Amino acid sequence: MPPEKKPISHEWQAFWLAIGFLTRIPMLVRIDYSQKLMNQCSMYFPLVGLLLGALYAGLFALLNLAWSPLICVLLVLCFHLFITGAFHEDGLADSVDALGGGYTVEKRLEIMKDSRIGTYGTVALVMALGLKAALLVDTQSIWLALLVTPAISRLAPLLLMILLPYVTDPDKSKSKPVAEGFSRKRLLVSCLFTALVALIFSLWLPGLWLAALTAIITIVLLWGGYLQRQLGGYTGDALGASVVFCELVLLLGI
Structure with missing residues (x-):
């Protein structure tokens, strides 16, 4: 392959790796997997979110022809849980179980790794999904909220990865590859992309850019600060929870 094509091929693989990491969509290209590539694929999380949002918005428009x-x-929420494998919701349940039931950092991390769900996690999932449905129904443009929310909310974990240390066992964690060595330059690209999405769609949903900025700052400061106090940093599950929280705060804003 000519040298000048390698960067493009590398980014194309990183993009598809991000899709494979965040969704159940089959990767349609050959991936030369490496930890470096996994690190770099994080930049595409907001873009993957926008693609998911397009699926959600399209499905809603189709279903709305027949039902309320x-x-x-x-x-659409059922489809979301299927296509993502409830990836972020699983992180929410594990995080809330751990932070609600553990009294030491070691115990919280131990609970977080347990695949079983407890009372705290169950309540958090029910309330989060119920609130998300209620907020979506209450928005003035449901399809637009479904479109932009997944993209904007997936910037929050990237900021947390930069600002906080990684605290769980890296050898046993699924998030190790995306948690180490995430470039600030690539974060800047993600921030610019997310800002562009918020500004463009503010033309149809006034105030979206302000709601997006408020949601991201709120989650990074409050959730990030809470993680710093309770765990000394973040875990993969905590990053997943940040996406769910950011979605809810964003929907409250719009």
Whole structure:
């Protein structure tokens, strides 16, 4: 392969690796997997979120031809849980179980690695999904909220990765590859992309840019600060929870 094509091929693989990491969508290209590539794929999380949002918005528009907005939103949420493997929701449940039931950092990390779900996690999942459905139904443009929310919310974990240390066992954690060596230059690209999404769609949803900025800052400061106090840093599950929290705060804003 000519040298000048290598960077493009590398980024193309990183993009598809991000899709494979965040969703159940099959990767349609050959991936020369490496930890470096996994680190770099994080830059594409907001873009993957926008692609997911396009699927959600399109599905909602199709379903809305036959059913009420509430039924359509619930069906879209079911599709979301399927296509993502409930990836971020699993992180939310594990994080809340750990932070609610552990009294030491070691115990919290131990609970977080347990695949079983407890009372705290169950309540958090029910409330988060219920609130998300209610907020979506209450927005003035449901399809637009479904489109932009996944993209904007996936910037929050990238900021947390830069600002906080990684505290769980890296040899046993799924998030190790994306937690180490994430470039600030690539973070800047993600921030600019997310800002562009918020500004463009503010033309149809006034105030979106302000709601997006508020949601991201709120989650990074409050959730990030809480993680720093309770764990001394972040874990992969905590990053997943940050996406769910950011979505809810963003929907509250719009």
